[in-house]
Amino acid sequence: EEEDLCDTTNREQAQRQDTPFFHAEMAKKIKGWIDADGYIRPGLTIKELSDVLHTNRTYLSAYIKTTYKMTFREWITGLRLEYAKNILKEHPEINIQKLAESSGFLSRSNFIKSFTEKEGCTPGKWKKANLE
Known part of the structure; x- marks a missing residue:
């Protein structure tokens, strides 16, 4: 049981250290999607975009809020x-x-x-x- 606890703690620490990596990856994916004019698809939802970018909706929403200082809808409308x-x-x-x-x-x-x-x-x- 102690080993399991250590493994879990180590995994959580590794995930926290990877956050900048995940952000950099997300930035790259979003740039590619923007360059391909993905945002002009009518009725686009954050769920559809998260599927396209192979991430989850909650992370994508938080990423957009943190990076662009606006909601998904405001960001898409601006684009x-x-x-x-x-x-x-x-x-x-x-x-x-x-x-x-x-x-x-x-x-x-x-x-x-x-x-x-x-x-x-x-x-x-x-x-x-x-x-x-």
Whole structure:
């Protein structure tokens, strides 16, 4: 029994020491996922992302909160809005519905609301101010 206790203690210490390693691995996985535009999948849940990244939902949620200082939903919305702004710059003629869909938003109204909250103006006004 004493051996079991020592094994457990040693394993717990090793896991704690590996935390920076796990964080570095997670950072690498998330970067790859972002580079592949994984966040534009409409309706994406933290459970689906944790499955893709081969981790558990609780760890991923804590990692995002600690690393990005925001919730999963806020983080995904921010990524999608940056993506939408890049599309607008490259294709200023795109209509808002198509822009919302291609950026991963489930509805035009949700996209406009999120965009306005983050940028302080509608996508149309942002386009005028930044591209003309």
